[in-house]
Amino acid sequence: MAAFEERDGPLFFGRDREARVVLDHVYASRLTVLSGPSGVGKTSLLEAGVAYRVHQTPGRTAVVFRDWQGDVVGNLKRAIGAEVARVAGVPTADPDDSALATYASRFAPVLDVPLVLLLDQFEEYFVFHPATQRVDLLTMDSRTFPVALMHLLAQPECPIHVLIAIREDALAMLQRLAGSMAAVLRSYIQLQHLKPAAAIDAVEGPLEAFNRSRPGDEPIRLEPGLAEDVVKRLQSESIDADLAVPEATSQAVGGVDDIQVDVSVQAPYLQLVMQRLWAEEVGRGSNTLRRASLRRMGSVPQIVGDHIDRSLARLNRSDREIAARIFQYLVTPDGSMQALGVGTLAFYTELPDDRIASVVERLCRSDMRVLRPLAASGIDGGERDARYEVFYRALVPGILDWRWRHVGEQQLTRGRWMVVGVALLAMVASELTPGFPGALLTLARSTGLLLVHAVLLQQVYAWFYRFVVALPGGHTLSAHRISFVGGVLGAVLGLLWLSVTQWPAGCRSIGDLTSAGYAWNYLMLMPTMLVGSVAFLAMRAAGRFALRVAHVRFSTGFLTAYIAIVGASAALTAYALLGRWPANANIEILQPSVISDCAELAVPE
Ligand SMILES: Nc1ncnc2c1ncn2[C@@H]1O[C@H](COP(=O)(O)OP(=O)(O)OP(=O)(O)O)[C@@H](O)[C@H]1O
């Protein structure tokens, strides 16, 4: 989900026209503003489109700058000095105490063409410097960044042209610097989401470039029509209200089966779908990305959901709980995002500030990119702490869905333990009650064992999932595959556990069991416990189905208990069916009396 970097230039497609437009503007005017919604591709365009192109021409200079913390002017001087030194072959000038404009004008003699200064994530400047006031060139300290920038732009022979890239929701903040939007918007570019033709280019182009970069190796191919399928799918399953297709338009161009020329595609979704397809195919050793695999991958919302699941699975249990609590406020149920500070989140959730801060910080890191800091806005010009919001709007549906399931699964887990407790109590009660009917006793014992087995499986599965996702590259594995392997592993461990705990006291080897005539009975534990595993998987699937598809709300443990009991009954039915084994086998293998019989019979001292 990361933005493209300059070194990814050869793999960056779909933004040719935009890169040219930006370059034309930047060379023609001292200040250009580029804005667009979250995740539209501003950073990628500046890095892999604009800076990459500038550096293709010898002697041209460009700096992408986004180091907004601390001494911004000092950071800027260092970045500019290093770039000029690298390209023009002059020694790096020391970033002394001089004003930015004075420092930069030194380079006029060595720069034939102006240096392109691309100020990316400009909204973050306001996060780290929340007290920024409207610039007053006469009274403000000329070492502060806003004043230094204004001086730089005002100096006639300064060889630097500036582009400010800013998220459109923070655009109004620029007013604080310029005093009037008209001043900054004289050269203004609004970046739009990818048009369908550009999106197809963004799917096909990188692969061709990748294949060209490794001539000796077998090329990775796209099945014909795959790129179109991806685009159609992103158009028809677009989750963002901004891009929703008006019904009349979709019918006019032939419904969702055709590519709709006027419906754009969001780059983050495109990345997620292609990344997933690549992991499914190339990860499996195939060299063709196929349409059938795309169809099997599920809907776009599911793919987004998997991505969120895997990112959040890397948090520990208590941090996940905090994440679920803060998402409740960062994303509203109708899907709009709210930007909130740590203090506000702590107030709402009644959790300590430092716990919230550490989880928020983790969710902002580059291996997650679930949240990001946003410009702080001071009410009445007062300072407030930095606010955080969801990284790309495209992730909102996945986060809502994750939170929904997280809460439901917490309840399911509580419910499962409750059912196990009841089953164990029933077991003990039936053991202690004289004259309790034999068949019911067996039922109570078997149910108890199966449920304990099921809960253990669930725990093993959860550990396994977290372990795999935390491995390097683990988060790119398919969730279905991890689930399957986790389920099998849990089943095997469960079987081992039962084999050991049910081993008849006194029997020392399989030979002892065989000579006592109980080997067959003992072996029957295996299918019985497999049935237990299947019952567990069925319970889990039923719970997930209820949460994901039917959107059932678990306000009480009722449904949980229901699912558990249905699962256990299904298992017992299968157990009874499997009970058609040879007449000499004893169905009451799980009863301690049988086991002690075995011990008496089998152990010749
Ligand atoms: N031309 C493209 N082709 C394929 N993927 C793209 C393209 N442009 C952007 N992306 C992907 O879209 C996502 C968002 O891109 P990027 O970070 O550049 O957006 P942004 O506008 O800078 O977002 P923000 O407002 O959060 O800073 C990234 O995953 C990036 O890889």
Ligand SMILES: [Mg+2]
């Ligand atoms: Mg960006």
